[in-house]
Amino acid sequence: MKKMLILLVMCTCVFACSKDDNDSPDSRNAYQPGDMVTVDETVMYTGNTPIYDKALIKDYLTRRGRASAYILDAATGSGAHLSSYTLEFQGEKNVLLGNIQTEIISKNDTLMMLAAVDFKEDSPKPNNNVADSIINLVQLDGPASECPTYYTDPCKYRKKYPVRIINGQYYLAYVVATATSTWWKPSPFGVPMELTDLSHLAGPAMLFNSKVISKLSQENNRDTLVVQILRRPLTKQ
DSSP states (O other): OHHHHHHHHHHHHHHHHHHHHHHSGGGGOEEEEOSBOEEOOOEEESSSSEEOOHHHHHHHHHHTGGGGGGSOOTTTOBOTTSOOOOEEEOSSSEEEETTEEEEEEEEOSSEEEEEESSOEEEOOOOOOOHHHHHHHTTBTTOHHHHOTTTTTSOEEEOOEEEEEEETTEEEEEEEEEEEEEEEEEOOTTSSOEEEEEEEEEEEEEOOBOGGGGGGOOOSSSEEEEEEEEEEEEEEEO
């Protein structure tokens, strides 16, 4: 009788351990992105102080025309135009993201950072205007911050793909942003002409680089950045 009780306890422990292992996020192996995204509150920056006034932000986007097309309506949360990947764990470190081979380079309770296994080489990106420069720095760990010669010479880097973790649930992370830079050009009539450069970013998998805020100038030009943080749930296939 005592042997049977010991055997029963051992079986119970093995079953419990097996259940815990199967319930761990990585053991679920394959994940499918959902159709809807969660849109955090839209934020405007004209300096270091964030602005959340919805009417002010809407007026700014309306005056900038096409800029409004890039900012999502928080009421609908449709992510149809954002990049979307399946997620498949293929070992302790290897992850297939869509058809991209990646590996886990860091992970904690809130974020899993993936990096492409293969290096990518890009030709120099023209630094056309201030608005473009701002948008190029919006992505945390993006090529503009990882490649010192991003604007002058070809550079190699491994593309990063962040996966947010909230209460054990995986989410694809996105940033949608619009940047403008207003400046004045001398004219032969003595009245300076006001000109505005405009640039956009819509939805590659990324995290927001808050350090870009310190790059916004209010002196010789007036820079504005509007940002949305989004996430799409990944569910077991």
